[in-house]
Amino acid sequence: MTLSPTDLDETDWLILSELQSDGRLSFKELGRRIHMSAPAVAERVRRLEASGVITGYGAQVDAAAAGLPILAFLQLRCRPSDCLLRTTSAEDYPEIIEVHKLSGEFCTMLKVRAASLRHFEGLVERLGQHGDMRTHIVMSTQYAGRPVAPVVEDRPVTRPEGWASR
Amino acid sequence: MTLSPTDLDETDWLILSELQSDGRLSFKELGRRIHMSAPAVAERVRRLEASGVITGYGAQVDAAAAGLPILAFLQLRCRPSDCLLRTTSAEDYPEIIEVHKLSGEFCTMLKVRAASLRHFEGLVERLGQHGDMRTHIVMSTQYAGRPVAPVVEDRPVTRPEGWASR
DNA sequence: AATGAAAAAACTCCTGT
DNA sequence: ACAGGAGTTTTTTCATT
Numbered sequence: 001m002t003l004s005p006t007d008l009d010e011t012d013w014l015i016l017s018e019l020q021s022d023g024r025l026s027f028k029e030l031g032r033r034i035h036m037s038a039p040a041v042a043e044r045v046r047r048l049e050a051s052g053v054i055t056g057y058g059a060q061v062d063a064a065a066a067g068l069p070i071l072a073f074l075q076l077r078c079r080p081s082d083c084l085l086r087t088t089s090a091e092d093y094p095e096i097i098e099v100h101k102l103s104g105e106f107c108t109m110l111k112v113r114a115a116s117l118r119h120f121e122g123l124v125e126r127l128g129q130h131g132d133m134r135t136h137i138v139m140s141t142q143y144a145g146r147p148v149a150p151v152v153e154d155r156p157v158t159r160p161e162g163w164a165s166r
Numbered sequence: 167m168t169l170s171p172t173d174l175d176e177t178d179w180l181i182l183s184e185l186q187s188d189g190r191l192s193f194k195e196l197g198r199r200i201h202m203s204a205p206a207v208a209e210r211v212r213r214l215e216a217s218g219v220i221t222g223y224g225a226q227v228d229a230a231a232a233g234l235p236i237l238a239f240l241q242l243r244c245r246p247s248d249c250l251l252r253t254t255s256a257e258d259y260p261e262i263i264e265v266h267k268l269s270g271e272f273c274t275m276l277k278v279r280a281a282s283l284r285h286f287e288g289l290v291e292r293l294g295q296h297g298d299m300r301t302h303i304v305m306s307t308q309y310a311g312r313p314v315a316p317v318v319e320d321r322p323v324t325r326p327e328g329w330a331s332r
Numbered sequence: 333a334a335t336g337a338a339a340a341a342a343c344t345c346c347t348g349t
Numbered sequence: 350a351c352a353g354g355a356g357t358t359t360t361t362t363c364a365t366t
Contacts, residue, residue, distance in 0.1 A: 008233065008325070010325075013325035016325075019225035020227060021224060022222070023189050023223040023224045024189065024190060024223045026343085027343070028343090036351075036352085037351065037352045038342090038343080039345085039351080040351050042343080042344085043351090051231065053227060053232050054225050054226065054227060054228075055226045056187070056188070056225075057188060057189040057190045057223065058187060058189045058223070058224065059182070059186050059223050060221045061182055061221065062221050065219045066174060066219050067174065073239070075302075100237070100304040100306075101304065101306045102302045103305050104302060109239055109304070136268045136270060136272070137270075138275070139268065193360075202334090203333065204360085204362090205333080205335090205361090206334075208362085333366105334366085335364100336364095336365090336366105337362100337363090338361105339360100339361085339362080339363095340361075340362090341360075342358085342360080343357085343359085344356090344357085345357095346353100346354090346356100348352085348353085349351085
């Protein structure tokens with residue numbers, strides 16, 4: 001992935017900034033914003049893509065607006081025998097949006113989305129099979145009094161049909 | 167934001183799925199994938215944008231490849247007098263990528279990125295001024311043995327210059 | 333919602349600096 | 350390594366069915 005030694009200069013960061021806030025910019029418009037020609041900026045972007053710094057482009061979805069208003073963090077202390085990270089596949093828990101392996105007492109930090117409290121309750125119960133759990137329900141996502149950027153996750157938001165009623 | 171009652175049908179979810187994994191698809195190609203004509207799919211996408219389900223499009227950046235390999239979750243139990251959510255602005259802590267207000271003992275869940283352990287150490291010390299803290303360093307981000315989708319955050323990854331050495 | 337055509341915009345190549 | 354310009358391809362949009 002990291003083909004180049006990944007040293008990004010000022011211009012690269014300007015490009016990353018613009019492209020993160022609008023991934024659909026044309027090379028021409030992007031070049032205009034950072035004061036470069038389209039061919040030059042195109043070559044930069046290709047380099048960032050080839051070196052693995054830019055991994056893709058995606059639409060940002062407001063999960064709440066899409067019918068998944070419940071957001072929570074779950075910390076799991078798995079039993080080694082059936083640790084979540086080993087025994088399940090992503091399809092088993094479509095509610096799981098991020099999975100992070102932690103150092104320390106709790107082995108896993110999950111970020112999950114649910115369509116309702118009832119749905120969330122069922123999810124917690126199912127996940128409880130893997131070991132002890134600590135749940136943190138998110139009330140709001142803000143910073144300095146303002147909502148932060150739109151909700152974007154490690155995993156695309158998918159349709160809460162079927163699995164949302166469990 | 168939510169102009170329409172936000173009931174998404176099967177086709178809308180197909181569009182969201184495709185657009186989340188490739189936000190640069192043309193209407194023509196998107197239409198081909200979900201078996202619709204370009205004008206029809208264009209109208210759908212505009213509806214999703216206008217209703218606030220699609221909030222934007224962005225490049226996905228691998229923070230580690232960009233020089234920010236340290237990922238951690240921090241839980242804060244703020245002193246009401248100088249709670250992080252009230253007294254600081256986003257610019258004060260560029261390392262903070264997500265801020266979530268929690269119910270329960272710890273009032274805030276932060277997701278942060280740092281350029282090095284030294285940098286991380288300094289960040290924790292600065293944040294410690296706001297109250298008690300619990301830190302969870304992420305060792306890896308995987309699910310079912312495979313890395314999950316590229317790292318995408320609530321906030322764009324920015325250049326770790328100046329603030330990364332603190 | 334599909335089709336087809338016209339209009340607009342984008343990308344890329346090439347040359348020069 | 351970058352800027353400028355021309356040519357080519359693609360995309361979008363509109364009118365019609």
